[in-house]
Amino acid sequence: MKRTSRDIRTANRYEVLRQIIAESPTSRQELAAATGLSLATVATLVGELLELGMLTEVGFEDSAGGRPRGLVAVNASGGALIGVDIAETYVRVELFDLALNVLGRADEDVRPGENRPEQVVAHVAAAVGSVVAQAGVAGARVLGVGVSVPGQVDREGGVSVYAPNWDWHDVPLLDLLAAHIAYPLHLDNPLHACTVAELWFGAARGRGDAVVVNLGTGVGAGLALGGELHRGTTNSAGEWGHTTLVLDGRLCHCGNSGCVETYVGAPGIMLNLRELSPGSALLHPEDQTATIDALARGVAEQDPVAVKAVQNTGRYLGAGISDLVNLLNPEVIVLSSWVASALGEPLLAEVREAVARHALKRPLAATEIVLSPIPTDPVCLGAATFALEGALSSVGQKPGSQSQKKTTGGRTARRTTPARSRTAPPS
Numbered sequence: 001m002k003r004t005s006r007d008i009r010t011a012n013r014y015e016v017l018r019q020i021i022a023e024s025p026t027s028r029q030e031l032a033a034a035t036g037l038s039l040a041t042v043a044t045l046v047g048e049l050l051e052l053g054m055l056t057e058v059g060f061e062d063s064a065g066g067r068p069r070g071l072v073a074v075n076a077s078g079g080a081l082i083g084v085d086i087a088e089t090y091v092r093v094e095l096f097d098l099a100l101n102v103l104g105r106a107d108e109d110v111r112p113g114e115n116r117p118e119q120v121v122a123h124v125a126a127a128v129g130s131v132v133a134q135a136g137v138a139g140a141r142v143l144g145v146g147v148s149v150p151g152q153v154d155r156e157g158g159v160s161v162y163a164p165n166w167d168w169h170d171v172p173l174l175d176l177l178a179a180h181i182a183y184p185l186h187l188d189n190p191l192h193a194c195t196v197a198e199l200w201f202g203a204a205r206g207r208g209d210a211v212v213v214n215l216g217t218g219v220g221a222g223l224a225l226g227g228e229l230h231r232g233t234t235n236s237a238g239e240w241g242h243t244t245l246v247l248d249g250r251l252c253h254c255g256n257s258g259c260v261e262t263y264v265g266a267p268g269i270m271l272n273l274r275e276l277s278p279g280s281a282l283l284h285p286e287d288q289t290a291t292i293d294a295l296a297r298g299v300a301e302q303d304p305v306a307v308k309a310v311q312n313t314g315r316y317l318g319a320g321i322s323d324l325v326n327l328l329n330p331e332v333i334v335l336s337s338w339v340a341s342a343l344g345e346p347l348l349a350e351v352r353e354a355v356a357r358h359a360l361k362r363p364l365a366a367t368e369i370v371l372s373p374i375p376t377d378p379v380c381l382g383a384a385t386f387a388l389e390g391a392l393s394s395v396g397q398k399p400g401s402q403s404q405k406k407t408t409g410g411r412t413a414r415r416t417t418p419a420r421s422r423t424a425p426p427s
Contacts, residue, residue, distance in 0.1 A: 010393045012037060016045045017054065017074070017392065018200060018385075021099055025058045025073035046072055052395065053078040054098055074099045080137045081387045082145040082183070083380035084124055085190065087338075088165050088217035089266075089288055091120065093127035094380040095135045095142075098388075100201070102376055104134035112286055115166040117176055125180035143391040144184040146383030148193040149173060150218050152236050158187050164242075164253040165218055186383075186390045190214050191238040193382030194336045194372075195222030195229050200385060202334065202374045209330040212372075213240075213321065215339040217288060219261040221324060241265065245320055263316040266292055266339055272316075273309040280305050292342045299346045310343060311350050318354020325359040325367050336372040337379070344371060 003011075012035070019034045020026055028046055032039045049055040056075040060068035076099040085092040088110065095104040106127040110120065128145065151163035158174025174185045195204070195212045204210035204224050212222040219241030223230040230237050241261035242254050249258025250271065262268045266288040273283050273295065282298050282305065284290035298306025321333060335348060352369050359367075372378055 010389070010395075012041065013045050013048065013392045013395065014389050016042060017049060017388070020049075020055065020072060021074050022200065022205070024099070025071040027061060027069040027071055029069055048395065076101065079143045079391070080135065080141045081143055081384040081391075082128060082131065083193075083377075083382070083384035083387070084128070084145060084147040085193075085377055085379035085383065086120060086124065086147065086149045087190070087379075088115070088150065091123040091127055092377055092380060093124070093131050094377060094384070095131040095137070096381070096384045100381065100384065103137070104131035106130035106134070115168075117160075117168065117171045117173065121173075121176045121180065124177060128181055128183075139182065142183045144186060144387030145181060146186045146188070146193070146386035146388075146390075147173070147177065148188055148190045148379050148383045150190060150216075152234075152239070153187050153189050155187055155235055158185065160187075164255075167253070184387070184390055184394075186386045188235075188383065188386055189220075189238075190216070190218075190337070190379045190382075191220040191222040192229055192231065192235075193379045193386070195224050195238075195382065196385050197374055197378035197382035198222075198334050198336070198372065199224055199227070199229065201381070202372055202378065203332055203368075203370050204334060207331045209328065210332045210334065211324050211328060211330045212334045212336050213317075213324075213340070214337045215264065215317075215335060216337045217266045219265045223328070225328075240320070240324065243320070243323070245316060260316075260320045264313055264320065268316075269295070269309070269313050269339070272312050273305070276309055276312070277305045282306055282309075289338075292339055296342045296344070296346075299343070307346075310346050313343075314347055314350020315354045317347070318351045319358050321351060321369070322355045322358035322364075325355060325363050329363040330367055332368045332370060334370055334372050336374075340371060 015035050016031055019031055028039060028042050032042045046055060054075055055072045058071045058073045061071055076097040079098050081096045083094050090110055091108040093106045094102050097103055108123040108127050110123060149160050149163065150165060152161040154161050158172065160168050160171040160173045162169055174187050177185055191214050194214050198204035198212050208227050210224040214220045214222060220238045221240035222238050242259045244258045245260045245263055246258035250262035251257055252259040252262045270283065270291050273280060282294040295306050295309060299310050324333060348371055355369060374381065
């Protein structure tokens with residue numbers, strides 16, 4: 001789909017602000033070198049961001065001769081962004097300043113069976129209200145809310161097209177949320193959110209080609225190709241968790257058998273444990289988080305059942321990741337999300353060993369496999385950047401106008417209808 005001049009300007013504005021957030025303070029000359037944009041273009045974009053209050057002038061850099069270069073930095077208090085991580089077992093919401101520092105956080109448990117859209121929406125609305133109150137920010141300062149929901153999503157329509165673990169089909173999620181949340185809303189999935197977070201602040205920063213493996217209840221692989229998020233034709237790229245790992249294997253929620261997710265997602269890991277030791281005290285049949293945490297403690301204490309369960313999981317995961325190594329030849333593969341965080345280095349060691357057995361030597365030699373270094377929830381962080389990009393895309397629009405951004409070039413799009421739709425009054 002052809003990008004308009006407005007799309008290109010939004011993308012350039014976003015890239016300049018991204019560089020400033022990562023390297024603040026910085027000069028216009030350094031920004032031009034980092035982004036590949038002309039100095040004149042950078043100067044214009046920086047001027048726009050200064051006028052919006054997103055940046056501030058912070059003096060001049062030391063110079064051994066010649067004209068001192070003016071420095072700009074992000075104005076952290078110039079706005080607030082909210083990132084929402086909807087998962088199968090929890091809803092987590094974080095509120096960030098413009099420097100993407102966390103100012104508030106709220107968690108809501110999603111109990112088994114509590115997965116109807118209206119129930120999930122109620123959790124999100126409660127958590128968003130909580131973080132805004134915690135941070136003490138005025139509502140007008142909130143530039144937008146990025147919402148991540150598992151599965152396939154239509155970003156422009158704000159629809160959860162298919163969430164297999166909940167059997168959601170074509171749920172108009174943003175319309176449901178807009179009845180409770182007064183801020184602009186932007187929808188995507190955790191694969192894309194995690195990948196953007198790694199590109200901004202994590203292990204994929206400065207890398208051309210990277211894969212971010214999201215390990216939670218569900219499993220997927222976010223792709224960064226040429227330094228940018230790769231979404232695919234229908235925003236569905238990354239559904240690696242629903243590729244076949246074992247022929248005629250375990251039944252998956254998607255309707256197929258033997259999917260990667262059924263062996264390395266949290267429920268799959270619980271089944272790995274149950275097959276080893278049906279009566280294990282490590283197993284909490286109705287609680288994924290408690291089981292994964294118990295496994296992590298068991299490995300630390302050298303419990304043989306826990307060690308074997310993680311070894312088996314690492315073997316499955318390594319076999320699947322070796323396919324990503326051979327297919328994509330990435331510079332780095334990042335293990336992300338809560339299961340990877342909980343099982344940590346022991347799982348990473350097993351994965352590396354398994355990949356070394358299965359992957360081709362040449363692409364493997366160029367690939368690092370690491371744990372995500374991001375200390376906060378990477379999904380919330382990535383979702384917040386979608387809200388930021390949405391805010392930047394609306395710069396210059398006349399109040400009350402209607403415009404629909406198209407999805408192009410792997411960049412976030414949103415539909416803006418200020419008088420209604422995505423920005424309904426709070427309930």
